Amino acid sequence: MSTDRSAAAAPLPILLLNGPNLNMLGTRQPEVYGSLTLDDVVALVERTAAEAGFGVQALQTNHEGVMLDAIHAARGAISGIVINPGAWTHTSVALHDALVIPEVPIVEVHISNVHARESFRRHSYVSPIAAGVIAGFGVQGYEYAVRRLVTLIS
Ligand code: DQA
Numbered sequence: 001m002s003t004d005r006s007a008a009a010a011p012l013p014i015l016l017l018n019g020p021n022l023n024m025l026g027t028r029q030p031e032v033y034g035s036l037t038l039d040d041v042v043a044l045v046e047r048t049a050a051e052a053g054f055g056v057q058a059l060q061t062n063h064e065g066v067m068l069d070a071i072h073a074a075r076g077a078i079s080g081i082v083i084n085p086g087a088w089t090h091t092s093v094a095l096h097d098a099l100v101i102p103e104v105p106i107v108e109v110h111i112s113n114v115h116a117r118e119s120f121r122r123h124s125y126v127s128p129i130a131a132g133v134i135a136g137f138g139v140q141g142y143e144y145a146v147r148r149l150v151t152l153i154s
Contacts, residue, residue: 011054012079014149015102016045016142017067018060019086025111025139033111036139044139045082048146052154054079064088064095071098080105080149082142089114089124096125105152107145110135 018038021028026037042058049056057078059070067088074081081104088095089110099106106129113136114121127133131152134141 011153012077013055013057014045014049014146015070015074015078015081016042016056016058017070017081017083017085018058019067019084019088020062020064022084022086023060023062034138041139041142045142045146048143049150052146052150054146054150064092068094068098072101075102078102078104079153080107082107082109082145082149083126084109084111084142085124085126089126090120092125096129099126099129105149106130107149107152108133109141109145111138111141112136 018041023038025033025041026035038060042056045058046056057074059067061067061070081099081102083099083106085092085095085108089108106126108124108126108130110133115135124133132148134144137144
């Protein structure tokens with residue numbers, strides 16, 4: 001029987017959340033969101049997290065309750081959250097309230113520069129509880145978000 005106590009336990013995974021319509025990345029307004037797909041985003045996040053020794057749990061949903069349930073279930077089971085809340089960014093007090101529950105660092109990502117678009121995109125219900133916000137760097141913003149999250153966790 002192994003008695004090696006020196007091996008560090010694997011860290012809890014990073015939760016990657018993508019909100020409504022982000023399943024359509026690559027097809028949806030490519031002039032705004034680019035041509036990469038959600039699968040590309042997940043692969044990028046997995047690769048970046050793996051470099052730092054973290055696994056990834058990924059969810060995209062178009063149903064707000066599904067996202068809220070997933071956030072509740074993640075309490076105690078994740079190290080931190082990278083979230084692109086999509087349009088719920090600008091509308092959802094419920095998402096704001098749920099994201100506080102796991103008590104882990106959160107990085108908010110937007111593919112587009114929400115501040116250079118319609119005025120309704122300038123308000124975020126998530127930003128007040130996020131450690132930081134990355135917007136306007138395309139899909140690469142997810143990579144920056146993971147790197148920052150890892151720094152915050154470590
Ligand atoms: C978005 C910006 C939101 O305003 C929009 O509703 C989205 C995507 C982005 O990634 O740029 O669905 O979060």
